[in-house]
Amino acid sequence: MKSLLQVVGDSPTIKHYINPYEYARLVEEASRAGSIGEPVVRVEGARVAQSPTRDEYAGDCSSVYCLLHKRYESARYDIEVGGAPGKAVVEVNSGSLFSAVGLNLVVSSSGLYVLELNLNSKGSLSLSLTVDAEPGSRLLLRVKAGEGLASYLRLASGLGCCASERAVLVESSRVLRVEELVSVDSASLNEKAVVLALGRSVVDVDVLGRARGVGPALHVRQLLVSLGESTAAARGTLVAEEGSKEGSLVYGIEALQLGGLAFMQPRLEVRTNNVAEARHYARNVKLGTEQLFYLASRGLDPREASMLFVRGLVKEGLSDAALSNTLVEEVLRRVAPHLEA
Amino acid sequence: MGFDIRGFELEELTGVEYRSRVEITGRVSRSLVEEISRSKKEPEWMRRLRLRALEYFEEAPAPQWLPYIQRIDLDEITTLYTKPDVEVASDWSDLPEEVRRIYERLGLPEAYARYLAGLTTVLDSESVFVGVKDFLRRLGVVMVPMEEAVQKYPDLVKKYFSRVFPYTDHKFAALHYALWSGGVFVYVPRGVRVPYPVEAFFFLGREMEGQFEHSLIVADEGSELVFIEGCSAPRLRRESFHDGMVEIYAHPSSRVSFVTVQNWSRNVINFNNKRAVAEEGAFVEWVEGSIGSKITVTYPSTVLRGEGAKTVSTLLSISNGGYIKDTGSKVIHAAPRTSSRVLSKSIVANGGLSVYRGLTQVNKGAVGSFSHVECESLILDEKSGSYTYPIVHLLERDADVGHEASTLRLSEDQVFYLMSRGLKRNEVISLVVNGFVRDVLRKLPFEFASMLKRVVELEFEEYGGVG
Known part of the structure; x- marks a missing residue:
């Protein structure tokens, strides 16, 4: 275990929003107690098969979380969705203290596809999800983590060509570490992620995006909504690789604090001078009295004004109307009671 | 006003010759630290502080987030304290000719005569020139070498020294406190507005040498001061190491502007630790021109501790050639209605690397605070790189915080x-x-x-x- 803990890096300021040592100790404890089990995966609306391959971790798997997952992954499943646009639901359950499972998601639909991923175990879950999406596909990935022990979600994808747009909605009532790896090679990806941290949860989303080739476009926008006494953190690094040409990198983080805390670290690494665009931003957003007054004078009551405000925040950055509307509805359904409060 | 460009001519000099009176060499150790303290005839409290810092330095790990400093071998920096064979002068003509010539090349006598209210020059590890104009004395401003302040104003120094930037902050801060020598102490009394800038100039004349000067500025209530910091070194064949520190304490309603023109030669590894505390209604301004050195790591920081305190940081860094500038600015909003602005520009060319590393933190209770950070990098060729790592921590929801950055290229x-x-x-x-x-x-x-x-x-x- 010591070698795993050695990979924990430090930083000039706040070290870690979720303590990786505590997570590693939890897994170690589960291992000693013989309580590392294979989770039960139930899938609705998609074809599923056990995957024979387990080589998904080449390259960027250097965090404590990923290394632990790699060590303890008990099974990997292929989930294939496609044909007509639609929806699939994946339920992950486990009675063990710690479980690790891998999912390969293959999306062959060119329309909007919604994948719901529900983490229901009270114990700690480690989930690695690789997404292989058709060019031009639009995907809404909805992750819901109920109350339970600290968990980990790894989201990896690679896109070789053409344009894709996707939205990710992470809703968590537990401590959840999310690591996302995105790579575009002469292709474009536009991603909007909304993180809803509920109760006393801590949700830490870390993105590593790489842009290679000619004209790659990688646009990542994240909206943090921290409710109650929760903490929402978004950070990551977008890299314009050496030799890439005319790339476009945009990394934006916005935080809407509805009682909770927010941490933001949008990082850029530009290793070439041949970039068309490389920018990032981070800001907190709030509906102030001036905006409320402005909207009230146009006939909107505070509730409607708040809804309009959140709608605008969620939609920003997404060009596909169906995808953004679906995401907006999902977010508003969860945030509305808090806005009214 | 006539300004000279300091240091550039010196870049071309092959050797700057002057004698030293004391040199303390060897590895960083307890006996070496005690020897430095003894040679300065320091009081016991300062000796103990050095030793505590040394213990911390020995135990603290090297920061992992600065990969390029793993290459620094501190054992190669053999001379950790050098006292030049020069008596402290208040008149340029009292300096030995070879030393005076250095400063004339840098344009310091002229600058002092024309527009500075006070000037301290540090050569290697000790001050060699301290000039304070009469009007500044009459205003009650204290400007003395740091060692003199420790002896003459122990209560004042004890109150502020290492309080703004403690040695426990990181490994190199601890190293600084263990080995510090040279620097300046400035105290501006209540309500005094110093009409002209004061300056401290640091010169590192030899290779394989360390310079650890400490500057402490205390601006009492309602006072104003502009402080200029200049740095230079001749072109050396091997590396030298600079680990300086600046602590600023801005009392209520005071204003302090701290301007740095850093132009070390290309062999100097430069760590510059800078932090200010701003009390109620105080204003702290950092201006950082980071031009020279092989590696520079500096993040001017302000803790806005009093209501309505403000800070502004303006940073310009240039990495031309295979040099690294790891700079940025940090602000902690720890009181209501505080505000901060950061503007950072960096230019990289010929394989240079520029890193912006900033922090904006709004603590719980700092309601109505405002912060805006803007940084831009210009990349002039394909060999160069630019990284930006901003951090925003919002512990209070009633704040207005924004960060934006972009990387531009020569199209x-x-x-x-x-x-x-x-x-x-x-x-x-x-x-x-x-x-x-x-x-x-x-x-x-x-x-x-x-x-x-x-x-x-x-x-x-x-x-x-x-x-």
């Missing part, structure tokens, strides 16, 4: 457009660089703007000059 389309209108390629680059830095320069007082503009011009001389 071949722009070059073609301007060349088709009769400009040569190097003139186009000059125009682009000049336009890029203009935002920073126009925010500075005229004198600093002229000085930095000239430095930029010289740095990009190979492109045909700028402006």
